[in-house]
Amino acid sequence: MEMPAPDPSVLARKPDLVARLRQVLPEGAVIDDPAETRAYECDALTAYRCAPLAAVLPSTTEEVAAVLRICHEMDVPVVPRGSGTSLAGGALPTADSVILGVARMNAVLETDYDNRFIRVQTGRTNLSVTGAVEADGFFYAPDPSSQLACAIAGNIAMNSGGAHCLKYGVTTNNLLGVTLVTMQGEVIEIGGPWLDAGGLDLLGVICGSEGQLGVVTEAVLRILPKPEGARPVLIGYDSNEVAGACVSDIIEAGVLPVAIEFMDRPCIRATDAFSGAGYPDCEALLIVEVEGSEAEIAEQLEVITAIARRHNPVELRESRSAEESAKIWLGRKSAFGAMGQINDYMCLDGTIPVSALPDVLRRIAQMSGRYGLDVANVFHAGDGNMHPLILFDANKPGDLELCEEFGAEILKLCVEVGGCLTGEHGVGIEKRDLMSHQYAPEDLEAQMAVKDVFDPKWLLNPAKVFPLGVSSARRRMDMAAE
C-alpha cells in the first residue's frame, strides 16, 4: 500500500509545532516522544503502520478548534481518531501528521427521553451510549461488532452499521445533529434534536466522510425505546442458493426481522469448533432474529419458519429460552475471533444485491481455489452486506499481497453484480485505489469538490478514500502552497 512521502518541511517544524500545541492544550495532552507516538501507528488494519509526528488528546471542542487552527496555519496534516478500530485504515497516520484523538471527550451532555435523543461527546464508545440510557428502557440502535471499543466519532466518520440495521438503519439514519470543527478551526452546529436539519443536508454528507471534512466533537443521537423482547431462529440449508432464496422470501413476505445473518460452511465449521455453539454441519446457516412481546415474536416466527420449511431446511431451531438464544448467537458473534484463532485473515465488506448472493458465493469459491487461500463467509444477508474472511499467513512472504489481490477481485465482483466496495467499514486506505472501479472520474470529482469546500488545503485525513493518483494534484497544491 503506497502512502505519500512525508513532507520534510513539516518534519523539520516538529519542535515549533509541538511547542505551539502545548500552549493551547493542558499538560499531558500533547504526545511527541517517538516511544509514545508509536501507540498511534495503526488502527485495526494492523498490516500497515506508521507513527505520527505527534498525537494530541484534547478535552473540549475549543481545544480541538485551537489544535486545528495551528495545524491549518502551519500546513500540518491531521488524522482524526476515535478508538482506532477501523478495519480500513481510516485512522492510519502519515509520518508528517498529527493524530487528533477524541478519546478524552466521552461525556454524556444531555439525555432527553421525552424527545428521544441523547447528546454526547464523540469520544464516547458506541456501547456506552446505550449503557447511559438502557436502565430507563432505551437504546442507541447502530451496533457495529466493535461496539465495546469503537467511538461515536468513528461511527459518524464511517457511517457504521451493525447486525441490527436491517430494521433500525445505520448511523446516518440515527444521527440528528453534530458539532463540527472545520480544518480552519471554525465551530459549526448542524442539525439538532429536531428531525431533518434545514437547508442542504450537510449532516448527510459529513456522516461517512471518513474524517476528511471536519472533526465532529459532539453529536445528537436518536435513541429508541427498547423492544419488549427478542428471539432468534437458526435455519440450516444444504445449499447457498436455497438459503439465499429463503432470505429473499422472508423479506418479500413483509416481516421485517431485526437481523438476518448468514454463514457458509467454512465459517460454520470454524466458529463451531471455536465456540461450541452446536451448529449443524451444513452448507449455509441463517440466524433470523425478531423482536416484540412473546406473542408478537411467536407470530413473526410462525411466518418465518413457514417460509423456511418450504425450502426444506436440514435444521430449524427455534430458541425457547435466553440461554438458547445466546447459544444461537454465540458462534456468529465469535466468528471473527474463531477465524483469528486459525489464521491471519482479511475481512472485506462488499455489498451486493441479495439476488446475486448465490452467484457471488459460487464465484468466490472458484477464486479461492485459484488463489489457494481459504475464505469463509459470514454476513448481514438481509441487506446484502457480505463479510468474506480471506485466510492467509502473515509470516509467509507474499501471502499478504496475494490475499489483497484476492480481496480486490472479490470487491470488483461485488461492483460488477450491482453492489459496492464497502457496506459499513469504509474506504480508508484499504479500498482507496479500487474506487475507480466503482466510480467514473466525474463521480470522484464531484466527491472531491465537497472536500475542496470543507478543507481547501486537503489537510484532514489525507491520502484516504480517493485513489492517490486521482487526488495527487489537490494534495500537491497543498504542498505548493507552503
Add this chain to the structure above:
Amino acid sequence: MKMRPESESELAEMIRAADAPLSVVGGGTRVWWRAVDGVDLSTAGLAKLGLYEPGALTLVAGAGTPVETVEAVLAEKGQRLAFEPPDLRGLLGVTGVSTLGGVFGANASGPRRVQAGAARDFLLGVRFVDGTGSVVKNGGRVMKNVTGYDLVKLMAGSHGTLGVMTEVSLKVLAVPEREATLVAEGLDTGAALAALRASLGTPFDVSGAAHDAVTGRTLIRVEGLKGSVDYRAGRLKEAVPGPWSVVTGEESAALWRDVRDATVFAGGTAPVWRVSVTPGRAVDLVSALDEAGLAHRALYDWGGGLIWLEISGAADGGAADGGAAVLRAAVDRIGGHATLVRADMGVRAKVPMFHPQADGVERLSSALRARFDPRGILNSGLMGRSAMPAS
C-alpha cells in the same frame, strides 16, 4: 419556453448549452419552486422504470417517473414507499403529477418519518447532471453503502440547486398486514402532544403520532402483523391514558392521508408553514405566535416535531410577511427551521422560502452550490441567504 430532455445525455447537453437560469420542474406539483426565474426544465421525459427487485426491497427509476406509477407497481407486489410522500396538490391548489425527482429533491416525508425515516433515508443511489453539464452518479442499489462520500443525502432536499436528478434507486418496504389508529377527540393541545410523545417512548413501535388542533383530533398509529397490531393498540391504550377509540384498515389510512397532505388547510390561500422543532418545544413555539397576536391554526405531526401552521392574520391587521418575522424569530430561539409552503406572491416577494441558516452552515452550503453549479443557473436563488423571491 420549456425544455424537456428525453435522455440524460440530452439533459447534459442542454445544461452545458444553457445561457440563462433554468427552473427545474418535476411534475409541477410543488408550485413554490416556480418562484424561481428561468426557463422551465422538465424531467418528465426521464420516466423510465428500471430494475425492481421485490426480494431485495429495491427499485430503480427515472427521476421524472410519476410517484403514482411507482406506487402502482409496488402495490402489485404488496410493497410501498414507506416514507409516505405527501401529496400537496390540494393544499397548494395545483394540478399535475408528483415525480420521484420532485419528492426526493424536496426530501418530502410524511407521518411515518418518526418510525421509518425520511425520504432521504430511502434514497440509495442517484444519477444527476450538475450545473456544468457533468453526469455524476453516487450510491447504488444496495441498502448499505459507505463507498465514498454520501452525495445521495446531499442531493435529497437540495431542491434542484446542485444538479438535476435523472435516475434514482430507492428502498421500498412491504405493506404491513394491518394498521390500526387510536383516535381521541377533544384533547387540548398540551395534553394531546404529551400523549403523542409518551406513545413514541413506548416499545410499541408507533408509526404515526399526530394532533389536528383544528378538529381537536389526536391520532396514534401502529402497523404490522395482525396479532401484533391488536396487541400493541391495546397496550398503548393502557400506557397512554385518554379517551381512545380504535379504527383500522381504510378508515385508519384515510385519517393519515389527511395528516400527510395537511388536508385541513386545503382550499385556502392563507400562508402555510411547515416547521420542524424538538417535539417538546412545539407548545412554546405556538405560544410565541399567540403572544405576538398572530392568529393561526395548527396541525401537529411527528409527535409535535412537525407543525403545519396556517397564519390567518394578526391582531393589528398586518401579517404582510405571512408571520415570517415572528415565527422565524421564535424558531431561532428554540431551535429548528420553518419553511414557507404556501403564500401569495406578495408574501413571497418579501420572504425567503427556506429558513435562514447560521453563518457557518450558510457559508458551506453556498460554497457547495457554487461548486456544483458555478454559473448559478439551477433553481438560482431558491436556497441560501441570497434567496430573493421572484419578482
